Amino acid sequence: MKLFSAPPLSQFAKPKTQAATAPTARATTLPETPSDIRVMPITRLAHGGRWRVEAMRALSEPCLLWFTRGQGRITIGGVTRGYGPHNAIFIPAGVMHGFEIGQQTHGVALFFGRDHGVTLPHATHHLRIRENSRQVELSGILDSVQREMNSDSPGSDRAAKHYLGLLSVWLERQLGTAADEAPKPSAAKRLVARYAALLERDFRTGHGVADFAAELGVTPTHLTRSCRATCGRAASDLLQDRKMFEARRLLADTRLPVKEISNSLGFTSPAYFTRAFQTKIGKTPSQFRRTG
Structure with a gap:
């Protein structure tokens, strides 16, 4: 697994302090987004126009992009790099970004909501997941979150949040094992x-x-x-x-x-x-x- 990260690996943020440490201090400049968890195909993000994903913008909640097919370029915080299959990209709230999306682009976008209540990184991280077992693990967690969010079963909301907790642990482990590979920013x-x-x-x-x-x-x-x-x-x-x-x-x-x-x-x-x-x-x- 190869890691690309804007700053060196930092300690994970507590949910209550995350807004204060985000790069942008004025939430009023951010597009309004729902406060609940959502999982959707990446291609759906471009409904209404490709400008919705390709133009520079920021969100008032963290998100994770999991690309499973296709390739292109993504710009986060003014830095452009390529993405390809089995790339997981975590973007904190308030970070300006935009990415190319083509007919061959497939994957899943997870939006944590503003009140997600889980421990997440301070900074943007771009993970290239090489090991098949880790790819399967991430896909399984995302599938489980989506299944619970679409379920009418008792406790489905709580179950979805528990799966977010597992995702938080998955991220922490990937970042921890790849910390030495992250190049220092110029x-x-x-x-x-x-x-x-x-x-x-x-x-x-x-x-x-x-x-x-x-x-x-x-x-x-x-x-x-x-x-x-x-x-x-x-x-x-x-x-x-x-x-x-x-x-x-x-x-x-x-x-x-x-x-x-x-x-x-x-x-x-x-x-x-x-x-x-x-x-x-x-x-x-x-x-x-x-x-x-």
Whole structure:
């Protein structure tokens, strides 16, 4: 098993302190998600448009992606790497991410809910599971969680949470056995991880790349160079992608007026928001709301 991890392996977080240690401190910037446990096919995440998985966004709950087939790239916290079959990727609440999804992509996504009550890692972890027994074990736990969540039997909710506890132990064991294999993040990766956390926290403020660079103590040129080195994209591209995801989400999932969406994302005027949206998406906000 090979491990890729943003920071070195840390101690596991207690559920009560997890929100305080997440990279983004302002939960109001995160999409609203249900508080209960959900297990669903990864392909279902793209229902309503591939932008729902490919654009940069963050969740207000932790999730685990278990890829069983297909390959592509995933960007987490501003760092892009490849994923393939039998990759398990744990993403804490509040961490900005997006990944490619194709016709050959198969797997399961587990959403823990905001009040999951189990011990989980502080940081993102990308595990490449080589041993067949560990692959079978993880798939079995996820199947059991889904079965209990779909059951009307007495105690099914409690049983599902117990299986989450087993999953927590499975993660802890995999991370513990592979801790020595985790490479130390480069200076560029550390900088971009800090930028991604700031971006997720403040993307609604109207701040530009120069503002974020100043807060990080670097020049915009250096920040962009680091972003290109870690994910192949400019710092401005990550910022725009995050804002456009939120714009599409609000247009698709709410009835907020375009003017209010524009204001909430820090645009100086609805006209400027409309031009920026049409340039990036190829439709005006009103057209996107009607046709998706």
